Amino acid sequence: MKLILTQEVTGLGAPGDVVDVRDGYARNYLLPRGFGIRWTRGGQKQIDEIRRARKARDIRDLDSAQDLAERVQKLSVRLPRRSGQGGRLFGSVSAADIASGVREAGGPELDKRRIEVRNPIKSVGEHRVTVRLHPEVTATISLEVVPA
Structure with a gap:
């Protein structure tokens, strides 16, 4: 079709x-x-x-996308999540969770559809997430998942 x-x-x-x-x-x-x-x-x-x-x-x-990419890459986003033994999360961190975490960290409003999570985030620790701000501009967010 x-x-x-x-x-x-x-x-x-x-x-x-x-x-x-x-x-x-x-x-x-x-x-x-x-x-x-x-x-x-x-x-x-x-x-x-x-x-x-x-x-x-x-x-x-x-x-504006290049300026936004600079601002986003400077951010350090912390997401508190419930976890079990060994740092394994109950569930996973979604793109919507990341978008709200960026907003809470003082960053801009991001569209959750532009956030690319290659592998599901299911553990506590440091993670890198890519955001497509423009067809030619991408930014990497440093994400830290901590136990709640």
Whole structure:
């Protein structure tokens, strides 16, 4: 099924991209969440409009994204979590938890969808998390999970 992406989807594309995905992935995930719309010939006008808006926003946001990356990398985020013996957490630390921890540490408001947690954080200690602030700018957050 051909779709026009309306939001950035990791590993698939950026807003305005036309992608060809399996029918089930489109029907069950992308379309209900508003990540894409069905591609039609008339949709080409929408594609051009989305790309034009994205290009203007990207140029304007590149400098602010670099400034934001510097601010975020200077932060030291501490997240208290309940843990058992050996420092193993009850559950894991989610992207939403990290976003709220950054905000509480005096950092900016981050979108949880832009926080990339490669391996689930399930133990106490130091961890590194990547944040995509812009297609060309990423920042690394130093995260310390401490027992509560």
